[in-house]
Amino acid sequence: MNVDLCVGCGACAEKCPGKFDDTYNAGLIKRTAIYVEYPQAVPLKYGINPDVCLKLTKDKCGNCQDVCPANAIDYTQTEETITINAGSIIFSPGFTAFNPSKFDNYNYAGFPNVVTSMEFERILSATGPTMGHVTTFPGLPLKPKKKKDKLLAEKRKDPKKIAWFQCVGSRDINKCDNPYCSSVCCMYAVKEAIIAKEHAGGDLDCSIFYMDMRTPGKDFEKYYQNAKEKHGINFIRSKVHSVTQNPDTNDLDIRYVDEMGQIIDDTYDMIVLSVGLEISEETKDLAQKLGIDLTPGGFCKTGSFEPVTSSRDGIFVSGVFNNPKDIPESVLDASAAASAAGDALSRARDTLTLELEKAKEINVAGERPRIGAFICDCGSNIKGVVDCEAVTQYARTLPYVEFADEAMYACSQDAQNKMVEYIKEKKLNRIVVAACTPKTHEPLFQETLSNAGLNKYLFEMTNIRNHNSWVHKNNPDIATQKAKDLVRMAVAKAALAEPLKEEKIDVNDSVVVIGGGLAGMASAKSLATQGYKTHIIEKKEKLGGEAHKLYKTAQGEDVQTHLDELIKEIEQNENITVHCNTSLESVDGFVGNFKSTLKTNGKELDLEYGVAVLATGAKAFVPDEYEYGKDDRIITSLDLDKMFKENDAGLDAINSAVFIQCVGSRQPDRPYCSRVCCTHSIDNAIELKERKPDMDVFIIYRDIRTYGEKELLYKKARELGVIFFRYDVDQKPEVSIKNDKLLIELIDHVLNQPIQIEADLLTLATAIVPRKDEKLANFFKVPLNDEGFFVEKHAKLGPAEFATDGVFLAGSGHYPKPVNEAITQGRASASRALTLLAKKDNLFTSGVVASADPLKCSECGVCVSICPYSAPGFMTDGRFEGKARVNAVLCKGCGLCVASCRSGALHLRGFDTSQIFSQIFALGEVV
Amino acid sequence: MSNKLTGSVVVIGGGISGMLSALDLANSGYYVYLVEKGPSIGGVMAQLDKTFPTNDCAM
Ligand SMILES: Cc1cc2nc3c(=O)[nH]c(=O)nc-3n(C[C@H](O)[C@H](O)[C@H](O)COP(=O)(O)OP(=O)(O)OC[C@H]3O[C@@H](n4cnc5c(N)ncnc54)[C@H](O)[C@@H]3O)c2cc1C
Ligand code: SF4
Numbered sequence: 001m002n003v004d005l006c007v008g009c010g011a012c013a014e015k016c017p018g019k020f021d022d023t024y025n026a027g028l029i030k031r032t033a034i035y036v037e038y039p040q041a042v043p044l045k046y047g048i049n050p051d052v053c054l055k056l057t058k059d060k061c062g063n064c065q066d067v068c069p070a071n072a073i074d075y076t077q078t079e080e081t082i083t084i085n086a087g088s089i090i091f092s093p094g095f096t097a098f099n100p101s102k103f104d105n106y107n108y109a110g111f112p113n114v115v116t117s118m119e120f121e122r123i124l125s126a127t128g129p130t131m132g133h134v135t136t137f138p139g140l141p142l143k144p145k146k147k148k149d150k151l152l153a154e155k156r157k158d159p160k161k162i163a164w165f166q167c168v169g170s171r172d173i174n175k176c177d178n179p180y181c182s183s184v185c186c187m188y189a190v191k192e193a194i195i196a197k198e199h200a201g202g203d204l205d206c207s208i209f210y211m212d213m214r215t216p217g218k219d220f221e222k223y224y225q226n227a228k229e230k231h232g233i234n235f236i237r238s239k240v241h242s243v244t245q246n247p248d249t250n251d252l253d254i255r256y257v258d259e260m261g262q263i264i265d266d267t268y269d270m271i272v273l274s275v276g277l278e279i280s281e282e283t284k285d286l287a288q289k290l291g292i293d294l295t296p297g298g299f300c301k302t303g304s305f306e307p308v309t310s311s312r313d314g315i316f317v318s319g320v321f322n323n324p325k326d327i328p329e330s331v332l333d334a335s336a337a338a339s340a341a342g343d344a345l346s347r348a349r350d351t352l353t354l355e356l357e358k359a360k361e362i363n364v365a366g367e368r369p370r371i372g373a374f375i376c377d378c379g380s381n382i383k384g385v386v387d388c389e390a391v392t393q394y395a396r397t398l399p400y401v402e403f404a405d406e407a408m409y410a411c412s413q414d415a416q417n418k419m420v421e422y423i424k425e426k427k428l429n430r431i432v433v434a435a436c437t438p439k440t441h442e443p444l445f446q447e448t449l450s451n452a453g454l455n456k457y458l459f460e461m462t463n464i465r466n467h468n469s470w471v472h473k474n475n476p477d478i479a480t481q482k483a484k485d486l487v488r489m490a491v492a493k494a495a496l497a498e499p500l501k502e503e504k505i506d507v508n509d510s511v512v513v514i515g516g517g518l519a520g521m522a523s524a525k526s527l528a529t530q531g532y533k534t535h536i537i538e539k540k541e542k543l544g545g546e547a548h549k550l551y552k553t554a555q556g557e558d559v560q561t562h563l564d565e566l567i568k569e570i571e572q573n574e575n576i577t578v579h580c581n582t583s584l585e586s587v588d589g590f591v592g593n594f595k596s597t598l599k600t601n602g603k604e605l606d607l608e609y610g611v612a613v614l615a616t617g618a619k620a621f622v623p624d625e626y627e628y629g630k631d632d633r634i635i636t637s638l639d640l641d642k643m644f645k646e647n648d649a650g651l652d653a654i655n656s657a658v659f660i661q662c663v664g665s666r667q668p669d670r671p672y673c674s675r676v677c678c679t680h681s682i683d684n685a686i687e688l689k690e691r692k693p694d695m696d697v698f699i700i701y702r703d704i705r706t707y708g709e710k711e712l713l714y715k716k717a718r719e720l721g722v723i724f725f726r727y728d729v730d731q732k733p734e735v736s737i738k739n740d741k742l743l744i745e746l747i748d749h750v751l752n753q754p755i756q757i758e759a760d761l762l763t764l765a766t767a768i769v770p771r772k773d774e775k776l777a778n779f780f781k782v783p784l785n786d787e788g789f790f791v792e793k794h795a796k797l798g799p800a801e802f803a804t805d806g807v808f809l810a811g812s813g814h815y816p817k818p819v820n821e822a823i824t825q826g827r828a829s830a831s832r833a834l835t836l837l838a839k840k841d842n843l844f845t846s847g848v849v850a851s852a853d854p855l856k857c858s859e860c861g862v863c864v865s866i867c868p869y870s871a872p873g874f875m876t877d878g879r880f881e882g883k884a885r886v887n888a889v890l891c892k893g894c895g896l897c898v899a900s901c902r903s904g905a906l907h908l909r910g911f912d913t914s915q916i917f918s919q920i921f922a923l924g925e926v927v
Numbered sequence: 928m929s930n931k932l933t934g935s936v937v938v939i940g941g942g943i944s945g946m947l948s949a950l951d952l953a954n955s956g957y958y959v960y961l962v963e964k965g966p967s968i969g970g971v972m973a974q975l976d977k978t979f980p981t982n983d984c985a986m
């Protein structure tokens with residue numbers, strides 16, 4: 001394939017006879033030998049699978065070359081080796097989903113209605129083989145041709161009962177070699193069950209069979225509780241040991257033992273195997289070639305204090321290859337790896353990147369509009385339904401239209417080049433494009449306008465594909481008429497378009513990091529290494545924060561040694577100024593231009609800076625139950641760490657130690673999981689056992705949440721003889737002190753009997769609670785959630801920044817997290833901040849912002865109170881003192897204020913009332 | 928080791944993590960080569976229907 005020529009029209013695939021498994025659809029259907037991964041793929045270029053192409057395997061066919069309108073097909077291409085000279089490598093090869101064909105007791109390979117979760121994702125998807133319709137026999141073609149398939153297809157039905165089996169290919173060394181927990185499957189199973197119910201309507205019965213429900217991420221516990229309470233999903237704590245198939249109906253009969261020890265038989269229409277994440281052999285081989293060390297599970301080995309750095313200098317890692325993780329964490333890893341790779345190369349920054357040269361802007365003010373209209377066929381996507389030629393003809397008849405042209409792909413490089421020529425040649429000063437969606441393509445066309453010297457806001461795009469040819473497939477005449485209407489409306493609006501100005505934002509390139517814990521220090525270190533003056537503001541007398549109280553990390557590293565080293569590095573870094581015993585007294589300004597007053601031991605200092613990182617952390621909850629505070633033998637996890645750190649003599653005297661989990665977590669007043677406490681207690685239990693093997697150690701828990709390779713610690717603890725008892729939140733264990741004996745009573749689930757343990761030491765695994773710092777949140781205009789944690793810009797795609805520009809987020813102020821994750825987020829926040837600081841000389845506001853007309857403003861203040869970004873304010877001096885003014889830097893162009901202004905004083909540039917009305921009137925015109 | 932540093936980074940794998948590493952680096956002044964073995968970028972996330980915990984579309 002010559003990818004530069006391919007326009008992605010798909011004519012080739014229509015004529016291709018070769019077939020192979022469509023891996024994008026998890027193998028549920030076949031695809032042609034010449035293919036794109038999926039219709040929205042980037043780049044949208046066809047490729048040939050040489051193993052199944054008839055031309056390449058047998059020298060037959062050649063259809064695709066015959067039909068390709070772009071001459072893109074070249075059967076003579078061979079593999080090429082390219083050598084790249086680079087400063088660092090980021091290795092993020094991801095994972096493959098576990099293949100359960102080997103599991104004979106679930107008979108995935110033999111039973112058509114046992115599917116994997118990956119297949120189920122495709123079944124749920126509107127772009128999948130069943131178009132989002134949940135049905136049995138999903139692997140059969142929609143209209144089967146083979147006789148055998150036809151017979152099966154007759155049994156096809158909408159399932160009434162679906163079961164999910166958790167931990168398939170995870171937490172298991174008997175059926176597979178994956179002792180770790182895959183971290184994501186509990187959550188995705190809950191998600192799939194919720195969505196399946198949405199698709200199928202209320203009466204679908206969904207059951208999830210699990211060992212521990214692991215939902216330790218931000219807002220995950222609520223998601224799980226909602227699934228139970230609002231969506232009626234059943235959660236059954238049991239591992240199903242056998243599945244058989246009813247030969248007549250293909251329904252699935254399962255047998256399992258419930259928590260009470262009873263054998264239960266049940267029948268389901270479909271079973272989804274929640275398969276784990278695995279590192280492929282290919283990736284492991286490549287890792288070996290790269291010379292990086294792997295963990296027992298095959299993931300990259302990294303340390304807690306440099307969590308994205310491999311064992312080989314210059315190679316960094318991110319994503320699932322760096323331990324099983326979900327999307328939000330992969331996103332954090334990605335930015336953290338960028339920060340680490342950049343730190344290593346900071347001296348060579350900006351040496352290989354080029355500034356784009358900009359064409360000089362033509363002044364069109366006062367000119368009569370000369371509109372150019374471009375109508376796109378989008379291959380057959382639009383032209384297959386709409387008569388594009390007629391639409392183009394019609395466009396030529398519209399007022400102010402100077403020129404109109406039809407293009408097979410208006411977005412292709414050659415069409416763009418032509419557009420530039422037409423603009424110059426015909427002296428066009430407004431452009432209309434009728435094509436696909438502005439969401440993806442508007443920036444591209446605007447860039448073309450800029451290249452031709454036109455202000456990029458002299459542009460209007462109308463969507464004749466998604467809003468037209470796709471939805472009116474069966475009515476080509478009406479679709480053509482609608483396309484004409486849309487073009488007429490766009491032309492009417494474009495005629496009124498004015499060039500808009502983007503204001504330059506001055507960026508002060510020093511940084512303030514608030515909070516000198518691990519996350520804050522990691523952030524500051526990266527920013528300083530890449531050359532930015534960074535201030536750390538810490539309210540305590542020294543750096544380090546909560547980490548001073550920790551003994552060891554989950555990977556066994558000594559926290560204090562590493563912490564001391566990091567603090568030393570920070571203190572010696574020339575670009576970092578540390579302000580201890582310091583409070584932040586005020587914050588003014590906005591992105592690039594913040595001003596604050598600091599107060600250190602009563603002395604005030606003014607500081608100007610461009611970006612801020614909030615890394616203020618969280619703290620341990622002080623228990624209010626289990627007799628805490630009434631007896632010295634009842635302590636918290638951090639107290640136990642202190643005993644280990646100090647090698648407390650009292651440890652030797654302990655013969656029986658008990659841990660109670662979820663103290664203050666996962667209950668109605670604090671409905672989240674504190675994420676770190678399961679691992680922490682298990683770690684400490686192991687430490688006790690290793691110090692004194694004959695000590696009795698008990699952990700009383702609700703679910704053990706040792707996600708990822710922390711599961712190996714759980715396994716180790718059991719092997720060392722730590723005993724685990726489970727409790728329910730409505731039947732908590734009872735602690736009492738009788739005759740100086742410390743007693744813990746609970747109901748054992750397996751025996752269904754009360755048991756009593758006498759302990760010498762009771763450790764309460766306390767919740768981690770946010771600081772709920774409303775003052776700080778108000779200073780930077782950033783939100784706190786119901787629990788008091790900061791709310792990030794986007795739960796998945798913006799976890800280390802706020803919606804407020806120039807303000808970033810790291811550490812447990814976002815959500816409770818262990819050492820390595822706090823440092824990852826610290827680095828990630830630095831990387832996100834760097835992308836902003838790097839724009840120092842070319843950071844601009846958008847042109848589409850609101851502006852206020854002081855002559856009409858009645859000073860009512862509605863705009864000031866309604867704007868979510870605090871952009872409008874009152875002028876404090878001058879001729880228009882007291883009138884509203886919009887700060888273009890803060891305005892996001894949402895238009896809320898415009899709609900709310902009762903005096904008609906506010907206008908949204910580029911979407912002015914006259915423009916909107918002109919479109920509406922144009923729609924009403926009868927042609 | 929020579930003193931000359933090369934201001935470019937190779938990112939291997941174009942899944943959600945590889946893509947975002949590449950974007951951050953390119954936007955902060957480093958030249959990036961994004962290497963993907965498949966025909967398009969996006970990785971597994973592009974195969975998912977909706978994603979927890981917000982249930983918005985993965986695309
Ligand atoms: C069934 C299922 C449902 C899930 N649902 C959710 C959900 O709802 N929410 C959520 O947050 N997470 C979910 N996840 C997890 C999510 O998919 C991962 O966290 C995420 O996709 C990981 O991204 P990644 O970039 O690390 O890996 P990948 O997406 O695997 O990307 C790696 C990329 O690297 C390429 N590559 C590999 N080796 C090489 C090489 N040698 N050279 C060049 N390129 C290479 C691959 O082709 C691939 O494109 C789900 C996972 C599964 C299996
Ligand atoms: S416990 Fe871990 S491996 Fe098992 S299903 Fe839950 S997340 Fe996956």
Ligand code: SF4
Nearest residue numbers: 662665673674677678
């Ligand atoms: S002990 Fe902590 S990590 Fe474990 S389930 Fe409870 S709150 Fe979550």
